[in-house]
Amino acid sequence: MTANMDPGPGAGGSASPAPRRLSILGATGSIGLNTLDLVSSEPGRFEIEALTAGRNARELAELAVRFSARIAVVADPAAYAELRDRLAGTGIEVAAGSEAVAGAAARPTDIVVSAIVGFAGLAPSLAALGSTRILALANKETLVSAGPLFLGAATRAGTRILPVDSEHNAIFQVFEAENADTISEVIITASGGPFLRTPKSELAAVTREMALRHPKWSMGPKITIDSATLMNKGLELIEAYRLYPVSVDQLSILVHPQSVVHGLVRYKDGSLLAELGVPDMRTPIGYCLAWPERRPTTVKPLDLSAVGTLTFEAPDRDRFPCLPLAEAAMRRGDGAPCVLNAANEVAVEAFLADRIAFLDIARVVEATLGKIDGEGGLMEPDSLAEATELDGRARKIALACL
Numbered sequence: 001m002t003a004n005m006d007p008g009p010g011a012g013g014s015a016s017p018a019p020r021r022l023s024i025l026g027a028t029g030s031i032g033l034n035t036l037d038l039v040s041s042e043p044g045r046f047e048i049e050a051l052t053a054g055r056n057a058r059e060l061a062e063l064a065v066r067f068s069a070r071i072a073v074v075a076d077p078a079a080y081a082e083l084r085d086r087l088a089g090t091g092i093e094v095a096a097g098s099e100a101v102a103g104a105a106a107r108p109t110d111i112v113v114s115a116i117v118g119f120a121g122l123a124p125s126l127a128a129l130g131s132t133r134i135l136a137l138a139n140k141e142t143l144v145s146a147g148p149l150f151l152g153a154a155t156r157a158g159t160r161i162l163p164v165d166s167e168h169n170a171i172f173q174v175f176e177a178e179n180a181d182t183i184s185e186v187i188i189t190a191s192g193g194p195f196l197r198t199p200k201s202e203l204a205a206v207t208r209e210m211a212l213r214h215p216k217w218s219m220g221p222k223i224t225i226d227s228a229t230l231m232n233k234g235l236e237l238i239e240a241y242r243l244y245p246v247s248v249d250q251l252s253i254l255v256h257p258q259s260v261v262h263g264l265v266r267y268k269d270g271s272l273l274a275e276l277g278v279p280d281m282r283t284p285i286g287y288c289l290a291w292p293e294r295r296p297t298t299v300k301p302l303d304l305s306a307v308g309t310l311t312f313e314a315p316d317r318d319r320f321p322c323l324p325l326a327e328a329a330m331r332r333g334d335g336a337p338c339v340l341n342a343a344n345e346v347a348v349e350a351f352l353a354d355r356i357a358f359l360d361i362a363r364v365v366e367a368t369l370g371k372i373d374g375e376g377g378l379m380e381p382d383s384l385a386e387a388t389e390l391d392g393r394a395r396k397i398a399l400a401c402l
């Protein structure tokens with residue numbers, strides 16, 4: 001890991017430690033709800049500071065009451081009145097707007113779980129740095145769009161970044177930082193998504209419903225579509241490149257349909273270390289919530305004899321062009337990953353709205369990258385303002401491509 005290595009709260013492990021103060025950005029989403037499920041399985045271990053959502057005021061209000069949050073914030077100002085009315089008389093603070101989400105992220109805590117979907121997660125993730133000791137980062141778009149900026153700020157602020165993404169969390173567990181120079185390869189696995197065996201000729205006609213039917217993982221709609229196009233694996237390669245001190249050529253992907261092995265690290269002495277588990281995000285989230293300890297979770301233990309066979313194969317870059325696009329953006333560096341991410345967000349939203357076909361997602365991303373690179377506009381963002389400007393420019397071009 002490139003962020004600092006300070007021991008976190010709980011190091012030294014007293015018998016009944018003080019509750020950890022926790023904020024969840026994106027509490028109403030798949031990662032947010034899994035986090036709250038773990039919180040409810042350990043009564044008294046956590047105190048909830050802030051819960052945030054995009055616009056789902058009803059669910060946010062229910063969660064805020066159930067978990068006694070100090071503040072609940074919706075990003076969409078139009079959802080403010082509903083949130084305020086639902087929480088009237090509870091004593092829970094209420095706020096709305098993206099600045100209020102960042103403000104909630106910046107309240108002092110022990111842990112912030114950053115689980116907003118998309119580029120919208122960058123500003124609150126940055127805002128949390130310095131006010132929290134640990135930032136458990138699910139929002140991969142933060143690292144893809146502005147990795148150097150974000151990790152530099154985390155190091156300066158003394159906030160420890162822990163990866164929630166299952167592959168990166170797996171690698172975190174088997175990556176011996178002190179032996180980094182003896183690591184030859186970092187491998188992330190991919191389930192292959194719902195279209196692993198779909199012929200190329202049929203991909204043009206796949207529907208939103210088909211793409212949303214992930215065979216192994218239950219996740220929010222955006223990452224589920226990214227898993228179907230394999231863009232998710234491309235974003236994760238960039239994420240791994242940001243997080244671990246390895247070269248582009250030391251990173252690879254293995255398709256592993258059983259989703260049991262999540263990540264592997266190969267050492268020059270011949271050892272290949274892996275983390276295995278059932279496909280359940282509560283394992284990596286629980287790891288982050290407990291770090292540096294390990295604590296029991298309610299996750300079903302992996303029964304390898306029931307799984308029986310583990311298979312591995314190379315990804316098909318021809319049928320899934322989003323993957324080579326992401327790999328090219330990683331190699332290109334500078335602002336290319338930020339543009340790739342922005343164009344992909346626009347294209348996925350359009351696909352989910354039935355405005356474009358499945359294979360158009362890659363076309364929109366490629367055209368957007370080509371246009372901005374042709375204009376010489378792929379500079380590495382050095383500030384939130386620069387990242388926001390580049391993201392916005394890419395979105396406009398991607399929208400025009402639709």
Ligand code: NDP
Nearest residue numbers: 026028029030031054055056075116117120138139219220
């Ligand atoms: P979901 O779509 O399920 O949830 C997204 C959350 O973000 C919701 O709380 C949503 O609120 C909130 N939100 C949406 N837009 C905004 C906005 N503009 N400003 C503030 N909040 C917003 O997503 P996931 O939980 O699946 O994914 C979250 C992140 O974690 C993504 O970056 C994803 O790539 C990453 N991740 C997810 C995994 C998973 O298993 N789900 C696995 C690994 C990584 P509302 O409900 O009101 O819309």
